[in-house]
Amino acid sequence: MPYINIRIGATLKDTQKQELYDKTTLLMNTVMKKRREVTVVHIQESRPSQWSTNGVQLSDNDAISVYVDIKVTKGTNTPHDKKEMIAQTVKMLQEVVGTIQEACYVVIDDIRSDSWGYNGKTQEMRATL
Secondary structure: OOEEEEEEOOOOOHHHHHHHHHHHHHHHHHOOOOOHHHOEEEEEEOOHHHOEEOOEEOOOOOOEOEEEEEEEEOOOOOHHHHHHHHHHHHHHHHHHHOOEOOOOEEEEEEEOHHHOEEOOEEHHHHHOO
């Protein structure tokens, strides 16, 4: 039931998007041990000028801004899993989109199972089935 939102200050080629979908899903499967068939990846593109670092508006000539938000069920991953996922996500972004801002954030949100739904049922309900 992982949901990954990649917000990026650039316009990507379709091949780059597909590579991000594929590689993010693979990382969720191999590092975070999540099932591929329920992994959702959402990419949101925006202009560089909609981002700033240190209060300075970015331009097309600056490194690309990226923020990645990963949502998983609380208690399903170890601190080591999360550390590895964050490191591998940044590495993947650099490989796919090029130079990214140093202030690139990857956040893993641990959502309680009674607050995380899939197909109309909470994760807590699904675990008891």
